[in-house]
Each structure stands twice: as structure tokens, then as C-alpha cells.
Amino acid sequence: MCVTVTMRVGLVFLWSALLPLSCSGQDPFAWLHGPQGLRYGSLKADTTGGACPDECDCPPSFPVAMYCDGRGLTAMPSIPSRMKYVYLQNNAIKAVSDSALVNATNLVWLMIHYNQLTSDAIGEKAFLHLKGLERLYLQHNNLTxxxxxxxxxxxxxxxxxxxIEKVTLADLEGMDNLTILYLHDNAVTDTGTSLKALKSLTLLEISGNKLTKVPEAFPEHLHQLYMESNSIDSLPEGFLGQFTQLQYVRMAHNQLTDKGIPANIFNVTGLVELDLSFNKLERIPPVSTKLQHLYLQANQIKEFTLGSFCSAVDVxxxxxxxxxxxxxxxxxxxxIPTDSSLCLRLTSSIEV
Incomplete structure (x- = not known):
């Protein structure tokens, strides 16, 4: 007969519940500490497609990931074919040869940022066999x-x-799935029509380059466009009219003047945020009544023109x-005009 005794002390009750005893006389947790438990309770290293390099970590619980970040590597390690996610950032890797990734055909993510890669040390066929790669981080290297x-x-x-000084059509042509392109803080002077090929691009960050004019063509589905810290002094006619989903435009720290901005160029209904700070504007450009955030600080504006925000004011x-x-x-x-509160009734504060 099995008798259950109610324990008054909670801690004692908890410990007794975990003891390997049962009313049947069998140990309900025998699988944890017996030979069978060793078989099911431990994880073995997966060596499919090659063993994990000694200088990296390949967790048995996540056998398709290889962590080699911050290991002082100066050369590419061997990558087993099972790997989908490889982390090589924060090393001193100088080259990617044609054979370095030939076995890594299942890669989905390759993180190789913060290294010492140069363009002439990357083989022509280095990335040729990566047929499923979706995310590639190459920032903070020495690529030209x-x-x-x-x-x-x-x-x-x-x-x-x-x-990088130039972006060519051959660099980006056929990248129909690319949605994010971070190209900022390079030395780009021209992109030609290369950006137009990126049919799915939603975010383009091209700030901190050496652009003197707006690139010739953009993908029409852009959602965020960042061109800060260049030397752009004018915008082409109908610049924002080519976009169907653009909501965020940042052009701070350029050389924009009133003369270089066509009339009503920013009066488009889709925009949510427009940053024109640190330019050379003397007037507030007309914007859409749907715009929610406007940054014009550090320009040369001499007059608060309420008509730039509202052509008519009523309920x-x-x-x-x-x-x-x-x-x-x-x-x-x-x-600030006394009747500005009617037009700008939703504005929480105006900084002047």
C-alpha cells in the first residue's frame, strides 16, 4: 500500500517530490542518471560536412551556427558545409580566397565586419557558390x-x-531581393543608374559620402532615404514624385539653397519625416499638411512663413x-505669427 504524507514544511515537500522514489518502487527519473539518460540527456557535436575549427565555437544546441568573432583571426577558418550562420566579425582577417567559402554552400548569414579586408584580396569567385546567402555584413573594412x-x-x-568611390550597375544588377543597403561613410562620388536595379529596396543609407548631386535613379519602393553629410546643393525637379512609399528623407549637412530647391518639391502627401537641418536655406519650403516631423535647424531662415504649412486653415x-x-x-x-496655433494645432512645441 502506498501512503501519502502531507508535509508541513514547503521546502521539505519540494525536495521529497524530486527524490527518485515512487509508489511503484521504480525511479521515475532513472532516465536522467542511468546509461539511458546519458544517451538522451547529452548533446554531441555535429560534424556533418566537417568538424568545427578549433578557434571557433559551434554549439551542439545550434549546430548550424559557427562563432569565430573576436578571436584574433588573421585568415578565414574552414567552414563546415552544414553551417548557415557564420560570425567572423572583430578579427584581423585580410583576405577571402576563391576557395575560402567553396564548402559553405548553405550559408544564409555571413558576418565579416570589423576586419582588414581589401578589395584586391577578395577572389573573383569567393562568393560565387553562396546560392542562398541573405545577409552579408562587410562594414568597417578597407574595401575600395x-x-x-x-x-x-x-x-x-x-x-x-x-x-568605396563608385557604384556600378554590375555591382548590384540582379539583386531583386535586396531590401536594405548600407553604403554610408565611404567615398562615393557617383552611383550612375545602379540603384534603379534594386527593385525591392526599402532602405538606402548613403550618408557621409562625396556626392555633389542626387543620384540619377532610385527604386520606386524606397521607404527610407538617407543622404546626410554630402555636398549636394540642389535637387532635381520632381525628385520625390518618383516614389510611391517614401516616408523618411534625411538630407542634413549638405549645401542646399533656396535656389536649388524646385517649388513644392517637398509638398508630397506620403512624407512623415523631413530633415533639412544644417544647410543654407533662407526660407521655409512648402511641405504637405500630412508631414509630422520637420527639422530645419541651423540654416539661414529669416522669416516664419505660415503659408509653408497651411495654404488655408479651417476645421x-x-x-x-x-x-x-x-x-x-x-x-x-x-x-512666430499669432495665428500659428490654428494651423499648427497638433505641434507640441516649436523650437526657435
Whole structure:
């Protein structure tokens, strides 16, 4: 007969419940500490397609990932064919030979940022066999050009903080799945029509380059466009009209003047945020009543023109602006029209 005794002390009851005893006389946890338990309770290293390199970690619980980041590597390690996610960042790797990735045909992510890669040390066929690669991080290296034969399956390419001067059509043509391109902090002077080929691109970050004009063509489905810290002094006619989903435009720290901005170029209904700070504007450009955030600080604006926000004001016509920054210009609080609260009724604060 099995008798159950109610314990008054909770800790004692808990310990007794975990003891390997049962009313049947069998140990309900025998599988944990017996020979069978050793077989089921431990994980063995997966060596499919090759053993994990000694200098890296390949967790048995995640056998398709290889962690080699921050190991002081100066050369590419051998990558087993089973690997899908390889982390090589924060090393001193200088080259990727034609054979370095030939076995890594299942790669989905390859993180090789913060290394010492140079363009002439990347083989012509280095990336040629990666037919399923979706994410490639190459930022903070010493590249002067895009590596050849990048996989056309890429969705996220980060090649910022290098020394790239030009982007050609051959670099990006056929990348129909690319949605994110980080190209900022390079030395790009021209992109030609290469960006137009990126049919799925939604985020383009091309700030901190040497552009003197807006690139000739963009993908029409861009959602975020960042071109800060260049030397752009004018915008082409109908610049924003080519986009169907653009919501965020940042062009701070350029050389824009009133003369270089066509009339009503920013008066498009899709925009949510527009940053034109640190330029040379003397007037507030007309914007859509649907715009929510406008940054114009550190320009040369001399007048607060309410008509730039509202052409007419009534119960149904008013600006939806939430943020307006005009500080660092040539106007002060006294220059804000007394009836601005009707037009800018949703604006929480105006900084002047």
C-alpha cells in the first residue's frame, strides 16, 4: 500500500517530490542518471560536412551556427558545409580566397565586419557558390569597390565605413531581393543608374559620402532615404514624385539653397519625416499638411512663413506637424505669427 504524507514544511515537500522514489518502487527519473539518460540527456557535436575549427565555437544546441568573432583571426577558418550562420566579425582577417567559402554552400548569414579586408584580396569567385546567402555584413573594412559576384539572393547588404568611390550597375544588377543597403561613410562620388536595379529596396543609407548631386535613379519602393553629410546643393525637379512609399528623407549637412530647391518639391502627401537641418536655406519650403516631423535647424531662415504649412486653415484643413525645429536660424519666438496655433494645432512645441 502506498501512503501519502502531507508535509508541513514547503521546502521539505519540494525536495521529497524530486527524490527518485515512487509508489511503484521504480525511479521515475532513472532516465536522467542511468546509461539511458546519458544517451538522451547529452548533446554531441555535429560534424556533418566537417568538424568545427578549433578557434571557433559551434554549439551542439545550434549546430548550424559557427562563432569565430573576436578571436584574433588573421585568415578565414574552414567552414563546415552544414553551417548557415557564420560570425567572423572583430578579427584581423585580410583576405577571402576563391576557395575560402567553396564548402559553405548553405550559408544564409555571413558576418565579416570589423576586419582588414581589401578589395584586391577578395577572389573573383569567393562568393560565387553562396546560392542562398541573405545577409552579408562587410562594414568597417578597407574595401575600395564592391566584391565581385556577390550573391543575387541578398536581402541585407552592409558595406558602409569602407573606401568605396563608385557604384556600378554590375555591382548590384540582379539583386531583386535586396531590401536594405548600407553604403554610408565611404567615398562615393557617383552611383550612375545602379540603384534603379534594386527593385525591392526599402532602405538606402548613403550618408557621409562625396556626392555633389542626387543620384540619377532610385527604386520606386524606397521607404527610407538617407543622404546626410554630402555636398549636394540642389535637387532635381520632381525628385520625390518618383516614389510611391517614401516616408523618411534625411538630407542634413549638405549645401542646399533656396535656389536649388524646385517649388513644392517637398509638398508630397506620403512624407512623415523631413530633415533639412544644417544647410543654407533662407526660407521655409512648402511641405504637405500630412508631414509630422520637420527639422530645419541651423540654416539661414529669416522669416516664419505660415503659408509653408497651411495654404488655408479651417476645421478640416490644418497641418499634422508634431515636431518643428527652427533653432539656429535668424528668427526668434517673436517671429512666430499669432495665428500659428490654428494651423499648427497638433505641434507640441516649436523650437526657435
Amino acid at each position: 569597390a564592391f566584391p565581385p559576384n556577390l550573391p543575387r539572393t541578398l536581402r541585407d547588404l552592409r558595406i558602409n565605413h569602407n573606401k 478640416t484643413n490644418f497641418s499634422e506637424l508634431l515636431t518643428l525645429r527652427l533653432d539656429g536660424n535668424q528668427i526668434g519666438p517673436q517671429d
